[in-house]
Amino acid sequence: MPRTNLNDILIFMAVVDAGSFIAGGEALGLSRSAAGKAVIRLEDRLGARLLNRTTRTLSLTDEGRVFYDRGLQILASVDEAEASVAGQSGMPRGILRLTAPDAFGRLVILPLLEEYLRAWPDIQVEMSFTDRVADIVEEGFDLAIRIGATASDTRLVSRAIAAYRTRLCATPSYLAERGEPRDIADLAAHDCLIFASRTRRHGWRFRGKGSSWIKAQGRSRLRLDSGEAIRDAALAGLGIALLPDFLVADDLAAGRLRHVLPDLETDDAKIIMLYPDKHLLEPRIHRFVDLMVEALGRERPDARSSP
Known part of the structure; x- marks a missing residue:
């Protein structure tokens, strides 16, 4: 069985990317008619409709989506082959x-x-x-x-x-209600917002005397699988969070969160x-x-x- 013309595949993908036969054809220096004929040839060859056509829009059929995704894989393989030479x-x-x-x-x-x-x-x-x-x-x-x-x-x-740098932080209202921890041991009496998913759970550790690491024993009633969700929970006053600067620097500067145990050396993110x-x-x-x-x-x- 003869192979499909690769140019027809490229034209089909250009039409999909551009959203129309006119723009897709122009991207490859072709007329609307030439681009349309290339897609029809491809559909005839495959025995399947790839595009739903209306007077205003084009959309991929289920078969068209599968074929387009495989075309992307082909182009990626070509890129890899070129990279191996160039x-x-x-x-x-x-x-x-x-x-x-x-x-x-x-x-x-x-x-x-x-x-x-x-x-x-x-x-x-x-x-x-x-x-x-x-x-x-x-x-x-x-x-x-x-x-x-x-x-x-x-x-x-x-x-x-x-x-x-990571920082322990909580809202002023939470600390006013529950008291501010004075040392690592005090975290055991607080609600600690821990990152956890089905496959991972991140505990907290801090640098102790002699450069050794100490694991915190804080209570964890709420565990979340998103760093931003932990930040939102902390802002809602649900506990103390350990989060990286890029997430909480603005909240700390605005006073929405307060730095807890600022003298502790925490693990970097x-x-x-x-x-x-x-x-x-x-x-x-x-x-x-x-x-x-x-x-x-x-x-x-x-x-x-x-x-």
Whole structure:
């Protein structure tokens, strides 16, 4: 059976991206008629309708969505093949797929993506904002940003690129009602807002005498799987939270939250970048890694780690 004309596939994808036959054809230097005929040829070849057509709009059918997604995978494979020949100095193009914690992604990563997309016009980005720990390899992500320690996985390269100071904090009204802790032991009498999910639970630890770490024994009646949800709970007066500066600096400055036990040395929130272990990173990944390192902190040696 003869192969489908690859140009027809590219024209179909251009039409989908542009939202019309006219704009999709123009993007490839074709007329509306030529773009329409290419999609019809493709549909005839596949024996399936790929696009729902009305006088004003186009939309993907279920079959069209599946075919479009497979086309994206093909283009990504082409990008990888080009990168293997051209090396890291190649022009970034294709789709960069990222996952990052919700609050950190929106507050810190989005401004970097604006700069990244402006610098490389042939790049598209698919971003997942979630505090769930995704399987990077299985779910097809190019890059993941995590906060804190990660478990071991030899499929991935881990790179610590920055660290944010964490602070114990609570609302003035909570502290007025429950009393202000004087030392670590006093946390046992307080409601501590802990990060926890089905797979992870983050306890608190502080630097004690002799540089040893001491785990806090605070009571945890409310556990949440989102850093921003913990911040919201703290602002609602539901307990004491341990959160990184990027989440609570404005609240502390405005007096909405107060620093609790400010003399305690807390564990930093380390920002970890994870990506699949490859001999050569595609330019779209390499450029974003460079941007993250430059923007967020000093470079550190690579180490093996996992999600």
